[in-house]
Amino acid sequence: MCLAIPGRILSVNGESAxxxxxxxxxxxxxxxxxxxxxxxxxxxxxGFSITTIDETAARETWExxxxxGGEDVADLVREVEADDG
Amino acid sequence: xxxxxxxxxxxIRRAARRIGRPVTLMEVCGTHTVSIFRSGIRTLLPxxxxxxxxxxxxxxxxxxxxxxxAIELAERDDVxxxxxxxxxxxxxxxxxxxxxxxxxxxxxxxxSIRCALETARNAPDKQVVFIAVGFETTAPATAAAIREAxxxxxxxxxxxxxxxxxxxxxxxxxxxxxxxxxxxxxxGHVSVIIGAEAxxxxxxxxxxxxxxxxxxxxxxxxGLARLMRxxxxxxxxxxxxxxxxxxxxxxxxxxxxxDEVIEVVDAPWRALGTIPRSGLALRPSYRxxxxxxxxxxxIGADEDYPACRCGEVIQGKVNPPECSLFxxxxxxxxxxxxSRG
Numbered sequence: 001m002c003l004a005i006p007g008r009i010l011s012v013n014g015e016s017a018x019x020x021x022x023x024x025x026x027x028x029x030x031x032x033x034x035x036x037x038x039x040x041x042x043x044x045x046x047g048f049s050i051t052t053i054d055e056t057a058a059r060e061t062w063e064x065x066x067x068x069g070g071e072d073v074a075d076l077v078r079e080v081e082a083d084d085g
Numbered sequence: 086x087x088x089x090x091x092x093x094x095x096x097i098r099r100a101a102r103r104i105g106r107p108v109t110l111m112e113v114c115g116t117h118t119v120s121i122f123r124s125g126i127r128t129l130l131p132x133x134x135x136x137x138x139x140x141x142x143x144x145x146x147x148x149x150x151x152x153x154x155a156i157e158l159a160e161r162d163d164v165x166x167x168x169x170x171x172x173x174x175x176x177x178x179x180x181x182x183x184x185x186x187x188x189x190x191x192x193x194x195x196x197s198i199r200c201a202l203e204t205a206r207n208a209p210d211k212q213v214v215f216i217a218v219g220f221e222t223t224a225p226a227t228a229a230a231i232r233e234a235x236x237x238x239x240x241x242x243x244x245x246x247x248x249x250x251x252x253x254x255x256x257x258x259x260x261x262x263x264x265x266x267x268x269x270x271x272x273g274h275v276s277v278i279i280g281a282e283a284x285x286x287x288x289x290x291x292x293x294x295x296x297x298x299x300x301x302x303x304x305x306x307x308g309l310a311r312l313m314r315x316x317x318x319x320x321x322x323x324x325x326x327x328x329x330x331x332x333x334x335x336x337x338x339x340x341x342x343x344d345e346v347i348e349v350v351d352a353p354w355r356a357l358g359t360i361p362r363s364g365l366a367l368r369p370s371y372r373x374x375x376x377x378x379x380x381x382x383x384i385g386a387d388e389d390y391p392a393c394r395c396g397e398v399i400q401g402k403v404n405p406p407e408c409s410l411f412x413x414x415x416x417x418x419x420x421x422x423x424s425r426g
């Protein structure tokens with residue numbers, strides 16, 4: 001339920017960012033991580049970035065999510081979005 | 086299994102042999118529960134190591150009175166109820182939000198509270214209520230949305246706040262002498278917000294090991310191996326096995342935002358009763374956005390099923406199949422727990 005997934009910031013506009021989750025672009029609120037910039041990797045939960053993480057850790061997490069879920073990336077992103085809580 | 090996981094597992098087995106007595110560890114977080122279930126970690130552990138699931142699923146611990154309040158709101162013609170996906174299936178006394186939706190209520194699942202706020206902005210003739218559940222990972226998003234609603238004057242938006250705090254639930258379990266626990270595997274993403282040091286009082290006041298771990302199986306095995314090593318050595322330490330995301334102090338920006346909008350209050354938990362200072366409510370300056378006040382929702386009592394053993398399950402006293410309702414009459418909290426954590 002409290003799962004956060006990593007994504008890479010593509011662009012930032014005020015407190016909104018466009019974040020890439022394995023090819024899927026989603027809007028994310030950066031209120032909780034001020035100062036992030038394009039190419040930063042962030043953990044995203046319920047539409048909000050909650051921390052920055054390094055790229056290696058982010059990619060390892062994606063490998064696990066893709067292998068464990070067996071779904072495509074879009075399904076994973078939707079699952080996390082829908083299961084937040 | 087990767088090499089690191091195999092090494093952690095071997096360390097757990099080695100420690101279990103040296104400890105030579107049964108050990109019960111609790112994973113507090115629902116995300117851990119799901120990962121443990123999917124990866125089969127429980128079946129790999131030595132027989133003497135019992136891993137139990139704690140009260141870490143926000144849907145499972147949401148009190149019946151809060152579900153009832155959400156349903157009461159959904160029954161109003163002028164209200165759009167928005168919530169995270171799992172909440173729609175949880176039963177209250179008069180059905181679930183899912184059933185209300187089937188009967189014509191306007192209940193919408195959203196992935197983020199920002200969508201609920203946007204819905205309110207786009208439908209000024211409707212009252213849009215967000216059912217805010219979740220632990221500290223999710224609560225800052227609620228606080229941010231409420232602050233934004235106030236700033237932008239989105240007066241048709243409100244929140245039914247039912248957020249819960251992790252550490253008070255852990256200490257409430259430890260106050261019960263019938264809960265035999267030797268260590269806590271602490272949640273990773275909650276800890277991103279609250280910081281690893283939040284568990285310091287648990288370790289020091291209750292003399293029980295705590296290890297913060299990420300949700301991947303290798304992270305979980307690493308956390309369990311650290312707990313077992315502590316138990317073997319007779320130590321009670323706070324360790325952070327998820328340092329790539331969790332700092333000692335957590336996300337201070339999120340904590341400040343929470344403190345600005347929300348205050349800590351006593352809160353009801355499904356099957357556990359009221360736990361002191363374990364929930365969140367809107368501060369007086371933000372109370373116009375409190376759905377309970379706006380719609381005059383009365384706080385009812387909880388009437389859990391007489392045979393329901395949810396409370397004992399989430400305290401680690403019994404396993405789900407030991408409840409006579411499991412997988413028969415129970416399709417609610419436990420069902421949600423088993424499938425989603």
